[in-house]
Amino acid sequence: MSFNALPNELIYQISQRVQPADLENYGCTSHRVRDIAAPFVQEHRQLRQEYTKISLNHINAAKLFYEICARPWVALYPRQLEIKSNREWRTFENSRGRAPAAQMEEIRLKRSHIEEEDIWNLLQRTGLIPALEMDTWAREIDRGDEDYLFAAMLACLPNLERLIVRLDHIRLEQVKEMVRVIKRQTSDPYRPKTLSKLFDARVIEREGADSCDLELFPLLASLPGIRFLHGRNLVGLYRECYRDGWMSYPGASPTITHISLETCGMSVEGLEKLCDSIKTLRSFKYVAHRAGWGLHRIANLLKNARETLEELVLSTGSGQSRFIGTLRNFTALRNLTVDSGMLIQRGKMSRAVDILPASIETATLAGNSLTRPYEEQFLADLYRPSFSYPNLRKLRVDDSWGLRDIGKDRLKFQKEFHKQTSPSWMIRYR
Numbered sequence: 001m002s003f004n005a006l007p008n009e010l011i012y013q014i015s016q017r018v019q020p021a022d023l024e025n026y027g028c029t030s031h032r033v034r035d036i037a038a039p040f041v042q043e044h045r046q047l048r049q050e051y052t053k054i055s056l057n058h059i060n061a062a063k064l065f066y067e068i069c070a071r072p073w074v075a076l077y078p079r080q081l082e083i084k085s086n087r088e089w090r091t092f093e094n095s096r097g098r099a100p101a102a103q104m105e106e107i108r109l110k111r112s113h114i115e116e117e118d119i120w121n122l123l124q125r126t127g128l129i130p131a132l133e134m135d136t137w138a139r140e141i142d143r144g145d146e147d148y149l150f151a152a153m154l155a156c157l158p159n160l161e162r163l164i165v166r167l168d169h170i171r172l173e174q175v176k177e178m179v180r181v182i183k184r185q186t187s188d189p190y191r192p193k194t195l196s197k198l199f200d201a202r203v204i205e206r207e208g209a210d211s212c213d214l215e216l217f218p219l220l221a222s223l224p225g226i227r228f229l230h231g232r233n234l235v236g237l238y239r240e241c242y243r244d245g246w247m248s249y250p251g252a253s254p255t256i257t258h259i260s261l262e263t264c265g266m267s268v269e270g271l272e273k274l275c276d277s278i279k280t281l282r283s284f285k286y287v288a289h290r291a292g293w294g295l296h297r298i299a300n301l302l303k304n305a306r307e308t309l310e311e312l313v314l315s316t317g318s319g320q321s322r323f324i325g326t327l328r329n330f331t332a333l334r335n336l337t338v339d340s341g342m343l344i345q346r347g348k349m350s351r352a353v354d355i356l357p358a359s360i361e362t363a364t365l366a367g368n369s370l371t372r373p374y375e376e377q378f379l380a381d382l383y384r385p386s387f388s389y390p391n392l393r394k395l396r397v398d399d400s401w402g403l404r405d406i407g408k409d410r411l412k413f414q415k416e417f418h419k420q421t422s423p424s425w426m427i428r429y430r
Contacts, residue, residue, distance in 0.1 A: 004030055004032060004033075008036060011032075011033060011036050011037075012036055015033075015036060015037040015040050018037075018040070019076070020044050020047070020048070020073060020076050020077065021076075023037065023040055023041050023044045024041065024044070027040075027041045047074060047077050048077055050077075051064075051074060051077035051078050052077060052078065052079050052080070053078075053079065053080040053082075054078050054080070054081055054082070055082040055084065056081070056082065056083050056084065056149075056150075056153065057083075057084050057085075057086060057089065057146070058086075058089065058090065058091070058092075058144050058145070058146030058149050058150075059092075059103050059104075059107065059144070061083070061146065061149035061150060061152075061153055062092075062107050062141070062144055062149055063103075063106060063107055063110060064153070065122075065141060065149060065152055065153070065156070066107070066110040066111055066113075066114050067110065068122060068156055069114045069118040069119055069121075069122050070110070070113060070114060070118070072122070072125075075156050075157055075158065076158065076159055077159070078157045078159065078160060079159060079160065079161045079162065080160075080161065080162040080163075080164075081153060081154075081157060081160055081162070081163055081164070082163075082164040082165075082166065083150045083153065083163075083164070083165055083166065083175075084166045084168075085146055085150075085165075085166065085167055085168045085170055085172060086146070086168050087168045087169055087170045089146075090145065090146050090147070090170075091143050091144045091145050091146070092104070092107075092143060092144030093143070093144075107144075111142070116138065119138045119141065120134055120138060122156065123137055123138070123152070123155075126152075126155040126156060126194070127185075127191060128155045128178065128181050128182065128185070128194060129155070137152070146172075147172050147173060147174040147175060148174050150172060150174070150175050151172075151174040151175045151177070151178040154175065154178050154179070154182070154194070154195065155178060155182075155194060158192065158194065158196075158197075159197055160195060160197065160198050161197050161198060161199055161200065162198075162199075162200040162201075162202075163198060163200070163201045163202070163220070164202045164204065165201075165202065165203045165204065165216060165220075166204050166206070167203065167204065167205045167206060167212060167213060167216075168206045169205075169206060169212065170213070171213045172213070172216065175216070176213075176215060176216055176219055179216075179219045179220060179223065180219065182194045182195055182223065183219075183222055183223060183224075195223060195225075196224075196225060197225070198223060198225060198226065199225055199226060199227045199228060200226075200227065200228040200230075201220040201221070201223070201226055201228070201229055201230070202229075202230040202231070202232075203216050203217045203220065203230070203231050203232075203234065204230075204231075204232045204233065205232065205233035205234055205235070206233065207233055212233070212234055212235060214234060217229070217231045217234060218252070218273070218274060221252040221253060221256065221274060222251060222252060222253060223253060224253050224255065225253065225255055226252075226253045226255060226256055227255055227256060227257045227258065228256075228257070228258045229252075229256060229258065229259045229260070230259075230260040230261075230262075231260070231261045231262070231264055232261075232262045232263060232264070233262070233263050233264070234261070234263075234264045235263065235264065251273065251274075251276055251277040252274050252275065252276075252277050252278050253277075253278075254277055254278060254279050254280065255280065256278050256280070256281060257280055257281060257282045257283065258281075258282060258283040258284075259274075259275075259278075259281065259283070259284050259285065259286075260283075260285040261285065261286045261287065261288075262285070262287045263287055264286070264287070264288065271286075271301055272300075272301060275301055275302060275304065275305075276304070277304075278304055278305065279304055279305075279308075280305075280308050281302065281304070281305035281308055281309055282305075282308055282309060282310045282311065283309075283310065283311040283312075284302060284305070284309060284311070284312055284313070285311075285312075285313040285314075286313070286314055286315075287313075287315045287316075288315070288316050297325075298312075298314065298324050298325070298327075299324075299325050299326065299327070299329060302330075305330075306329050306330050306331065306332075307331055307332055308332055309330050309332060309333055310332055310333060310334050310335065311333075311334065311335045311336075312327070312330070312333060312335070312336050312337070312338075313336075313337045313338075314337070314338045314339065314342060315337075315338070315339050315366060316339060321339040321341035321342040321344075321367075321369075322342065323342060323343070323344060323345040323350075324338065324342040324343075326354055326355055327355055327356065327357055328354075328355070328356070328357045328358075329357070330357050330359075331357060331358075331359055332359055333357050333359055333360060334359060334360060334361040334362070334391070335360075335361060335362050335363075336356070336360060336362070336363045336364070337363075337364040337366060338364075338365060338366070339365070339366050339367045339369070340365040340366065340367045340368075340369040340370040340374075340397070340399075341367055341369040343355060343365070343378065344369065344374070348377075349373075349374040349377040349378050350378070351377065351378060351380065352378055352379065352395075356389065358389060358390070358391075359391060360389055360391065360392055361391045361392060361393050361394075362392075362393055362394045362395075362396070363392075363394070363395050363396070364394075364396045364397070364398055364403075365396070365397050365398070366397075366398045366399070367398075367399060368399045368400055370397055370399065375397075375406060379395075379406065379407060392407070394407070395407025395408075
């Protein structure tokens with residue numbers, strides 16, 4: 001019997017069980033199937049537009065949680081999740097008088113259509129919450145506790161690819177515990193691992209924080225499959241790096257290729273723990289909030305990425321820097337941006353040949369430390385015909401006078417010399 005020979009009622013039942021990702025193709029199998037599956041395809045398109053990228057506080061997280069209890073297939077749509085904590089609105093009780101009355105009424109309406117058993121079933125299907133804690137989780141979710149709601153979102157959304165966590169001077173202990181449980185999750189052929197598709201994680205602390213939760217970032221870095229990591233305003237005391245687990249967590253995922261740390265103040269030991277297990281790092285950006293904190297040991301810090309690192313951005317953001325040492329061991333490095341003060345050792349400017357690897361394509365020196373004598377000393381080797389960077393295209397300075405190219409004339413001279421003396425010039429400089 002062919003599929004089209006089935007009665008409409010049976011095809012309708014089959015259409016209800018088609019995975020959302022396959023609904024578009026399923027509706028194209030025949031004109032008859034397209035007409036029967038039209039309501040499901042239309043709902044699929046609407047849900048995809050509404051839930052692919054979501055930004056949640058604890059109120060919106062509660063609405064989404066109750067929506068998933070009523071329609072479990074909604075959990076398959078989110079690809080990007082942004083959770084925003086608020087130290088003053090941590091529960092529904094604290095939100096009274098601040099959140100719009102319409103939102104609170106919508107939550108009460110959604111909750112009235114959900115049975116207690118539905119909440120238990122959803123939490124049980126995750127396989128990450130112990131049975132003895134189900135009652136506590138259900139109670140805290142009904143209270144609107146943002147920590148439990150955000151942790152439930154991580155457990156209930158299987159297709160997440162990007163995660164953004166915005167902190168507000170608070171610690172999300174349940175979220176961190178959920179990440180630990182997910183990392184310890186054993187492989188099961190009948191159930192895919194939670195957050196198995198996650199490849200981009202960002203932890204952003206609110207500006208002006210004197211201290212913050214330094215543990216969430218390395219925990220997310222340890223999840224398998226992570227490739228992009230971004231942290232901002234992760235500032236804490238030196239001893240907090242020990243207390244918050246930088247020295248005890250198992251290490252970063254070896255799949256990480258991009259790390260960006262902006263206005264961060266982490267210890268050298270913490271950064272070494274983060275980068276120790278990374279083997280395929282391609283881009284590293286570190287803007288420290290303290291002068292030279294860890295940047296003078298960059299060669300040792302990224303020792304495992306000497307053959308893969310392609311982009312390096314280093315800055316203290318304070319105008320004061322320490323000498324970073326040579327970068328010639330990074331054989332794949334193409335783009336470099338550093339503070340000009342990082343090239344000065346004991347009052348003497350380093351030469352380009354001692355710092356830049358032969359693979360460099362663009363180099364940018366930031367800050368006002370590069371005076372005219374320092375500039376001449378740094379660029380002196382580019383006048384020597386025997387010394388060349390075959391891939392170098394731009395050598396720039398970004399200071400108070402703007403972004404300017406300081407190596408243009410010297411590169412032109414070098415290219416003209418090799419054009420007259422080497423028959424392979426077009427191959428080297430094409």
